[in-house]
Structure formats: C-alpha cells, structure tokens
Amino acid sequence: MVATHATTATPSAPPARPLAGPENRSQTPARPRLYAIDGLRFLAALGVVLYHFTARWSQVWGTEPGHVFPEIGPVVIYGVLGPELFFVISGFAILMTAWGRDVPHVVASRLARLYPSYWIAVIATSVLLLWIWPAGKDITVGEALVNLTMLQEAFGVRHVDGVYWTLWTELRFYVLMVLFVAWGITRRRLLWVCALWPLAAQVVHELQVPWLGEVLVEQYAPFFAGGMLIYLMHREGRSRAAWLIVAMNAALAVRNTVPWQMHSVSTNTVFTPDPWVLAALTVGCFAVVAVLTLTRVQRLPWAWLMPVGALTYPLYLVHEFWGWWLIDNLAGHADRWVVLAAAVAFSLVLAWLVHQAEKRLGPPTRRWIERTLRRRPAPSPARQPAPARARDRRDGAAAPA
Incomplete structure (x- = not known):
C-alpha cells in the first residue's frame, strides 16, 4: 500500500515564495485537519482487505474465494483499485x-x-511464514532480510508479502519529491512537472524502457501528479490550468489502468470486471480526493476519523497472510461470514498493535534522521583561521586543530 500517512492538517496560504527550512514551520499556522481524507484512506484499505479475503485467489477457503462469496465478489473485485x-x-x-x-x-x-x-x-509476516504457517508461502530467511530494506524489487528478490509492491512505488515517488524539494517547489514549476512528468513516463512506458520506467514511476505517475495538483488547488485556489492537467492525468491513468486491471483481476479471481466501471472508478480516484479537499466536505469536524485513518498503513501491511492464516484455521469450523468478520477484526487488532509500536518508534527515528542529515562535518584544519601568534611563527600557515 501506498504509504499515505502524512498529516492532513494543511498550512494557510503562504507568501508567494515560501521560506524553506525548519524556521518556516513555526511561522505557518495550520488549517483544520482533513478528517474526510483519513476516512477515505481507511475505506480504501478496507476495500483491499475484502478483495484479498473474498475474491483474490487463495487456498485458505478450500476452494476459490469467489465461489465462497458469489454475492459480493463481483463488487469487491473493484477494491483492487x-x-x-x-x-x-x-x-x-x-x-x-x-x-x-x-x-x-x-x-x-x-x-x-x-x-x-x-x-x-516484515518481521511478523516472516515469522508467520517461516515457522508458524510455512504452507502459506515458501520464503527464506535471506529473502526476509532483504525485504527489510524495502529495496527487494531493485535487487530482484521476491516480496515476503505481495502488497509490498506499492511501497517500492511510493519510495520512488519520494525520491522524486526530494529532488523537487532540492530544486525548489513553486506553483509554476509544479504545473510543469505535473504536466511533463506523466507524459514522459507514458512515452517511456510505450517504448518499453524498463530502467527509465522505474525512475519515472511509469504507469502510476498520473495518480501522484493528479494528487499534487489537487493539493495545489486546495492551497492556492482552483485554476483552469490545474484542472486541465488533472484531466490529462486522469485520462492517462485510465489508459494504463483499465487494460492492466482487466488482466490482473481476470487472472487472479473467478470474475471479469467491467472495463467501463474500472474506467469510472479510476477517474473517481481523482474526483473523490478533489471533492473531499476542495469543497465544504473538507470542514467536516469528524475527529473520530483520525485514529481510524492511522490504522490504514499498518492494516495494509499485515492483513494478507495473517488474515489468510486465521481463515485457514477457521474455515472448516464456522460460518463463512463469521470467519470473514473474524479475519477482518483480527487484522484490525494487529494493525492497532503495529500502530502503537509505530507511535513510539517513529518520532525518535525522525528526530535522529533529521539531526544526522543536518549535522555538518567539521571544517578541515587547513581552512580554520590560525591564531595570530601561530601565523607569525609559521609565516601564515594555519595552526593545527
């Protein structure tokens, strides 16, 4: 899953050329948190969970999940988006x-x-698959260790859990964002980047240049660029140019996503999705974020959605194999709906536990990384100004540090 876990409290309208750096953080008051986005994130994660548990192929039910849940399968398959x-x-x-x-x-x-x-x-799922439930997936300790880097796809190593593919996508987007920050983010540059980056990625995709496609985040660039433009309008007001580029990105997203998901869903489930529904829901990914952030919905005071949204990332990370493990153990002993509810509830409990650990580990980790990155190396002795008496003795040579 996408790690969409940034705070959704937005800064007020800044000066035309905002300052960079920590000093600016204390000067910019925050707008109310976008609680609706927290709820949307959770619903997206829940859709993925239900798709994996009731439609995507697995052996845990004793037969195709789509045959176990024929009533909801034709709808749940769209959780793949x-x-x-x-x-x-x-x-x-x-x-x-x-x-x-x-x-x-x-x-x-x-x-x-x-x-x-x-x-x-990764540790929890690796322990499950290596020692508790090896029938779930055959992995090695070496694969689990490489997965801890989040760079396993770059090294040609299998994901311990298939859902990790989205993190490799997110990580590449983060690298591009860091480069953008180093360049300097402005409205004009953002419009150009969000127009040209997805077009370049599309050309590379059509020409099938794998290494460059990896760099440009290929078929997912339109989704990221569209979200960036929606934030620009949330921050500075709507504009025709931004809407036109969002529309272009939505069109590119439909062009890439519909054929791919038609193949993926038809291969991994017993159902065949409707291409028109896939296209409409792909456009809907942009539309729903725009509605929740550019209309009065953004002011919904539903603070209870904040802790719900906080479970999104850990739920996405831990649900698949741990949920399948529980289903495998319960499927022959209880009603299918009871088993499904138990698997979802169990996944939520695991997600809550991971989130509790994250709350303790995340802040000190962030502070340590930022402190390390800001630490400047000591100047070399040759560049340090020497005391006057040393210069006199050494004919202007710097004294050793």
Whole structure:
C-alpha cells in the first residue's frame, strides 16, 4: 500500500515564495485537519482487505474465494483499485508536507513514517511464514532480510508479502519529491512537472524502457501528479490550468489502468470486471480526493476519523497472510461470514498493535534522521583561521586543530 500517512492538517496560504527550512514551520499556522481524507484512506484499505479475503485467489477457503462469496465478489473485485486511490492521496499529502520544507525535514519525515511499521510487519509476516504457517508461502530467511530494506524489487528478490509492491512505488515517488524539494517547489514549476512528468513516463512506458520506467514511476505517475495538483488547488485556489492537467492525468491513468486491471483481476479471481466501471472508478480516484479537499466536505469536524485513518498503513501491511492464516484455521469450523468478520477484526487488532509500536518508534527515528542529515562535518584544519601568534611563527600557515 501506498504509504499515505502524512498529516492532513494543511498550512494557510503562504507568501508567494515560501521560506524553506525548519524556521518556516513555526511561522505557518495550520488549517483544520482533513478528517474526510483519513476516512477515505481507511475505506480504501478496507476495500483491499475484502478483495484479498473474498475474491483474490487463495487456498485458505478450500476452494476459490469467489465461489465462497458469489454475492459480493463481483463488487469487491473493484477494491483492487485501492492502491491507485492511495497514490492520489499520497501525491496530495506528500506535497503538503514537502512544500516550504527543506530536504532533511522531508527525508526524515518520510523515512520515519515508512520504515518502523514496515519493519514490524516484515518481521511478523516472516515469522508467520517461516515457522508458524510455512504452507502459506515458501520464503527464506535471506529473502526476509532483504525485504527489510524495502529495496527487494531493485535487487530482484521476491516480496515476503505481495502488497509490498506499492511501497517500492511510493519510495520512488519520494525520491522524486526530494529532488523537487532540492530544486525548489513553486506553483509554476509544479504545473510543469505535473504536466511533463506523466507524459514522459507514458512515452517511456510505450517504448518499453524498463530502467527509465522505474525512475519515472511509469504507469502510476498520473495518480501522484493528479494528487499534487489537487493539493495545489486546495492551497492556492482552483485554476483552469490545474484542472486541465488533472484531466490529462486522469485520462492517462485510465489508459494504463483499465487494460492492466482487466488482466490482473481476470487472472487472479473467478470474475471479469467491467472495463467501463474500472474506467469510472479510476477517474473517481481523482474526483473523490478533489471533492473531499476542495469543497465544504473538507470542514467536516469528524475527529473520530483520525485514529481510524492511522490504522490504514499498518492494516495494509499485515492483513494478507495473517488474515489468510486465521481463515485457514477457521474455515472448516464456522460460518463463512463469521470467519470473514473474524479475519477482518483480527487484522484490525494487529494493525492497532503495529500502530502503537509505530507511535513510539517513529518520532525518535525522525528526530535522529533529521539531526544526522543536518549535522555538518567539521571544517578541515587547513581552512580554520590560525591564531595570530601561530601565523607569525609559521609565516601564515594555519595552526593545527
């Protein structure tokens, strides 16, 4: 899953050229939190969970999950678009946390938010698959160790849990955002980036240049760019140029997503999705984020959605194999709906536990990373000004440190 876990409290309208760096953080008051986005994130994650438990192929039910849940399967399959929705939200949220900040702050906040929960999830799932339920998936200790880096796809190593593919996508987007922050984010540059980056990614996708496609985040660039533009309008007001580029990105997203998901869902389930529904829901990923952030809905005072939204990332990380394990143990002993409810509830409890650990590990990790990145190396002795008497003795040579 997309790690869409940036705060959704938005800064008030800044000066035309916002300052970068930590000093600006204390000068910018925050707008009310976008609680509706917290709820949307959770619903997207829940859609993925239900897709995996009731439609996507697995052996835990003793037969095809689609045959176990024929009533909801034709609807639940569209939960496969949960990651695409996460990517739009991520484009919005990560730009929000990056605008007006400097590189150390952005790098520290993103790494500290991604890795602690991820490490816990990788360790927990690896323990499950290596020693508790080896029938779930055949993995090795070496694969589990490489997965802890989150770079396993770059090394050609299998994901311990298939859902980790979205984190590799997010990580590449974060690298591009860090480069953008280093360059300097402005409205004009943002419009150009969100127009040209997805077009370049599309050309690379059509020409099938794998390494460059990896760099440009290929078919998912339109989702991130669309979310960034929606944040721009949330921050500075709607504009025709921004809407036109959002529309272009939505069109590119439909072009790439519909054929791919038609193949993926038809291969991994007993159902065949409707391409028109896939197209409408793909556009809907952009539309729903726009509605929740550009209309009066953004002012909903539903603070209870904040802790719900906080479970999104850990739920996405831990649900699949731990939920399947529980289903495998209960499927022959209870009603299918009871088993499904138990698997979802169990996944939520695990997500809550991971979140509790993350709350303790995340802040110190962020502070340590940012402090390390801001630490400047001591100047070399040759460049230090020498005391006057040393200069007199050494004909102007600097005294040793």
